[in-house]
Amino acid sequence: MERPVPPLASALGAISEANPEDYREAVLRQVRALTEDNQRLFQSALRSEKRFRMLAKAVWKVQEDERRRLARELHDDIGQTLTALANQLQRISDDAQAQDNVGLKNRLADALDITRGALRDTRELSRLLRPTLLDDLGLEVALQWLVRTLSERSGLPMECSSALGEQRLTADLETLVFRVTQEALTNVIRHSAASEVQVRLMRVGNLLRLQVSDDGRGFDPADLNNPDKAGDSIGVRGMRDRAELFGGKLELKSAPGQGTRVTLIVPVEPGDELIAAPKAQG
Numbered sequence: 001m002e003r004p005v006p007p008l009a010s011a012l013g014a015i016s017e018a019n020p021e022d023y024r025e026a027v028l029r030q031v032r033a034l035t036e037d038n039q040r041l042f043q044s045a046l047r048s049e050k051r052f053r054m055l056a057k058a059v060w061k062v063q064e065d066e067r068r069r070l071a072r073e074l075h076d077d078i079g080q081t082l083t084a085l086a087n088q089l090q091r092i093s094d095d096a097q098a099q100d101n102v103g104l105k106n107r108l109a110d111a112l113d114i115t116r117g118a119l120r121d122t123r124e125l126s127r128l129l130r131p132t133l134l135d136d137l138g139l140e141v142a143l144q145w146l147v148r149t150l151s152e153r154s155g156l157p158m159e160c161s162s163a164l165g166e167q168r169l170t171a172d173l174e175t176l177v178f179r180v181t182q183e184a185l186t187n188v189i190r191h192s193a194a195s196e197v198q199v200r201l202m203r204v205g206n207l208l209r210l211q212v213s214d215d216g217r218g219f220d221p222a223d224l225n226n227p228d229k230a231g232d233s234i235g236v237r238g239m240r241d242r243a244e245l246f247g248g249k250l251e252l253k254s255a256p257g258q259g260t261r262v263t264l265i266v267p268v269e270p271g272d273e274l275i276a277a278p279k280a281q282g
């Protein structure tokens with residue numbers, strides 16, 4: 001327990017008329033006691049913040065692990081069932097063709113299209129939940145895949161450049177950059193009406209810098225602090241909180257009619273750099 005500091009006025013009141021030396025000593029003692037208490041409080045706040053960060057990171061990790069598990073189940077279980085269904089429909093369709101049953105063959109062709117579409121969607125959803133590419137081949141390849149996929153889906157031209165090469169970083173840091181890019185691009189698609197988007201990833205000394213810029217309608221970032229306008233949106237807040245958990249920061253530059261630029265700057269600590277993974281075969 002903290003030692004309570006006696007109220008200054010009452011402590012001094014008793015000796016206010018007494019010897020001025022005693023008075024000075026009493027004031028100094030009070031100031032020292034207050035300073036010590038402040039230091040203790042400060043240290044305890046630092047410890048609490050560290051514990052909070054560790055806890056928040058652990059919660060986030062559990063969420064990513066769960067996404068990884070769901071992604072694998074979607075891909076392996078539902079994906080394989082749909083593949084088997086498509087193969088079965090193809091065989092029946094071949095039989096209908098052999099028997100000259102054109103009506104049945106056409107209906108089967110439709111069913112086959114629907115099944116293949118569902119298979120494509122399942123695989124894409126599985127990858128968006130947690131791309132195996134990110135674990136297997138790293139951030140640069142995963143970002144290029146994400147940008148290509150979202151660009152094809154939305155019809156919005158997107159350009160991606162990365163100076164990271166094959167350098168691998170810890171899974172947590174790669175996931176942070178991937179998720180921030182994913183949220184920033186989702187915002188561009190949903191809100192910006194942009195005609196062009198650029199994603200840049202670079203390393204400047206020990207800082208990793210990700211920039212997502214669009215030339216769309218922009219907005220006033222002050223709106224994010226206005227509960228009437230921000231409602232229960234959590235995208236930007238989530239990006240910002242995650243960046244801070246890693247000792248980094250998220251900058252948002254935007255204005256109505258001026259496009260939007262989201263910049264993530266995060267330090268690469270000595271333990272964050274892994275040996276470059278060997279190139280995948282085939």
Ligand SMILES: Nc1ncnc2c1ncn2[C@@H]1O[C@H](COP(=O)(O)OP(=O)(O)OP(=O)(O)O)[C@@H](O)[C@H]1O
Pocket residue numbers: 187188190191192214216217218219224232233234235236237260
């Ligand atoms: N690139 C952008 N261009 C234009 N407006 C944007 C852009 N990014 C964000 N905004 C504005 O900022 C608001 C907050 O974004 P945020 O990602 O926090 O929430 P959201 O996308 O509305 O919802 P969600 O919680 O699902 O992410 C958006 O509603 C939108 O008005």
Ligand SMILES: [Mg+2]
Pocket residue numbers: 183186187234235236
């Ligand atoms: Mg959003």
